[in-house]
Amino acid sequence: MSILEVQNLSKKFGGLTANQDVSMTVEKNSITAVIGPNGAGKTTFFNMITGVYQPTSGIILLENEKLNGLKPHVVCQRGISRTFQNIRLFNEMTVLENVMVGMHTHLKAGLFGILFNLPTTRKEELATEIKAYQLLEYVGLDSFLNEKACNLSYGAQRRLEIARAIAASPKILLLDEPAAGMNPKETKELTQLIKKMRDEFNLTVLLIEHDMKLVMEISEQIFVLDHGEKIAEGKPEDIRNNPKVIEAYLGSGAVHAG
């Protein structure tokens, strides 16, 4: 069953075409990868799904509901949350608070509840703290709960971003180069974490990644973008041997030589 459907999505910045007629269907509960050389338009594609950019043309459907024209925070409320290629944490806030912000859309406290510290507000706040803490335990950052986010190591910051995204209880989790800058050990742990999250939170994961080992190991479906266009899609083994993909990555000479 598909959860996210993208039809003929295009994005132009002035004269520059970042995405051209990209269509894809993401299966529910799958781990799907979007790969492609640098500048292939992968992040632009993510930005359109999450409402940061509005597509020039094309349709985005989440469970058959149109996402076009929605603001990023509404897209998050609908059930898509994400991480960023260049880490975007709330640096001066604590690790725990970062995750608590992720739960924003699910908190019902109103102005009066907060002002008079009503029992329901207090209860909700306590539950938020505990759930945030559990998520920190889940990604192994529980001992840093009161640290400022900017004081964490690079790998830990990436995991915190994931915990924050999960806190929004999304249906689809978008990961933009989650393994960038990680060493092999960290990448391996991340691979396991992504699989585990998918199973335990009943998630659909859509990720952009350059680390082919991770991509091939983890994903069930792969889409390949080049120069803004989709050039291939399929299972990892198909993609591995697809001449178009090899050409895109290694140049045209590689195919003939091989």
Add this chain to the structure above:
Amino acid sequence: MKALWKKYKQNKLAQGIFLLIYIGVTSLSLFLAQKSVTAFLLLLASLLLLYFTSFKNLTKWLIAGVVLVFLLPFTASNGDGYQSYMEVATLVGIYISMALGLNIVVGMAGLLDLGFIAFFAVGAYTYGIFATAQANNFMPFGHFPLSGESFWIFILLGCFVAALFGVLLGIPVLRVKGDYLAIVTLGFGEIIRIIFNNLDRPLNITNGAMGLSSVTPPRLFGMDFIYPSQFYYVVLVILIFTIFTVLRFEHSKIGRSWKAVRENEIAAQAMGVPLVKTKLMAFAIGASFSGMMGVVFAAKQAFVDPTSFTLLESITILVMVILGGMGSVPGVILGAAVMTILNLQVLTEVTNWLNQLSTSGAISIPDALSPSKMQRMIFGLLLILFALYRPQGLLPARNRKYNEKALQKGSKGAAGETIPEQSPIEKAQEV
């Protein structure tokens, strides 16, 4: 010495005794002295001392309450300077409230607002117009000035009108990004002042540059409020309300979303924080405190005119926030108190002292050097020095520390129940 200090830091009893002696000595000297600014300031400083003790929060609040409600007015009442002390204390309260409001906008939400005084002006004019005969000029019904009893309703009204202005100004202003915001708010602050200054025609609403005079004093149970010593209590009540409100908001969903927007707008939005609404809320709540204090200010001065609401005032409040520490509630309270006292007491005292020296012929100081004229230079220097060398301010903002043990316990207690959460996503509930 260091060991002794450490011991003191851990020993609550020693702290208590020291604080008690300090408060005792300073209040006694304020009580006995005819007019001693030093004793008055030192007694106020006891609150800072109190802040650094390791008492429980409730204890701190109780002690502060006793000092402010009973001790300070009582001990000051014995000398000639009573009303002038109370005047200073009242203004300190008014400025603290405003600085706390601006702190929400600048410190927490990270939006530099250079026209903040406009909301104070809105509050002041709200009461000023209806508590003088001015409203007769344009109101088709009713008889003005309203009686002094209406003052209490006007405090709330001032709060709402200022919040409304916050939203109205915010809607266009907040579409503007970053540095531009500063300049647009500055423009708006000036626009409001110019409008108040010129709104005596075609319909005389604000009486223009002449201002509104003989504003009806507030009245409660048949008693008119005319002395600073009476306004002191009004301000104190509003101030305590302000502080509680700010603290509540800071550690709530709303406070977190303000800080998230300040730290990273794009990420905040991606996490479901509605940008415009969050910023507007910061504007409105920040403005509402100023609106309330504007009403009090109008009643206290019994006179409102546009010269009280210049850019210099906006910057003064900004200096308070920067000096104390952006985003830090205790810091901003300290910053506002220090700046107000510096402005009202220290500068005037030094000026008087220099004048005396000049007239007695000891030294001659040119009039241009008179410290009370040097506000801009002093504020400018403070802004530069703090921005360069201590951008976090006197008492830097601190994040709330969560109790790890309690959370671990809660996490175990709720295990399997909260996580993994399979429940379908509730439709987003906004505030």
Add this chain to the structure above:
Amino acid sequence: MFNEVLHTIPQVLIDGLTLGAVYAVIAIGYTMVYGILELINFAHGEIFMSGAFIGTAILLVLTGIGWVSSLPAIVMLIAVLLITAVLTGFLGMGIERVAYRPLRNAPRLIPLITAIGISFLLQDIVRFIAELKKGNYIVTGPSLFTHQLSIKASSVSSIFNDATIKTSFVIVLVTAVIMMIGLDLFVNRTKWGMAMRAVAQDRETASLMTINVNKVISITFFIGSALGGATGVLFAVQYGTIDPYIGFILGLKAFTAAVLGGIGNIRGAMFGGLLLGLLEMFASANLTLLSHGIFGAEYKDVFAFIILILVLLFKPEGLFGKPVTEKV
């Protein structure tokens, strides 16, 4: 009513161009600094004001020793302009060195705050010196050009009223235009101008291309401030009376002009300045008339702010700028 508006057009054009030229040159200072550092240099208006005071002070001193009457006025003016430009240029460079450079990596709020601080500091230092020397902070300089010309616009068409021009108007306009052309040539034709544009594009890459970024920024501040200071002198010559607080509102309007033309765009700033000057003069001449007396001429400042806000809301890239989107 339309006819009455037409009557005033010649005078509005002349006054508007003079004021607009002043805005334009100051706007260049804002736009250059913004282009290169993405910082609103709040203190720029105060540099203009300092220039006005420095120029007036030099003129007063020279009058005191009797040089003004012995030399031709135009020579005097050029000398004063040059001295003031160099002094305010160094002032601007110093401000950058002390107040902005240490904060280049600080959160964006912080340099804005020092800029406001510098602005206040300069206002008070100038007030202090003026008051100390003259006893009053409102200063009137000696008038260099008193000759008045009359343009018989009514001879062109009877619907126009005659307009009067002070000679100083011609001088202000000509000097401002010379400064603008000079700057345009500098930025587009010289090595340093190219370095400046490179740093504005991408500071890090420029530094990799062996461009000394700090030096380029210093030069930018020097030029912007020198132009601002020289304009201050022109302002003092044209309008006679100055006080330490003229820089604030004028700076704000010049900033509006810079935004109007597209911030970072030097030619845009020139155009924006002239346009704003014309609009403002038109408003102050006709606002009362057009609104049937509801809005007085005092609202002309409001008018400039409203333009600023409207531009920022609906065309934040200005008339000649390119829209930018933040990279995610």
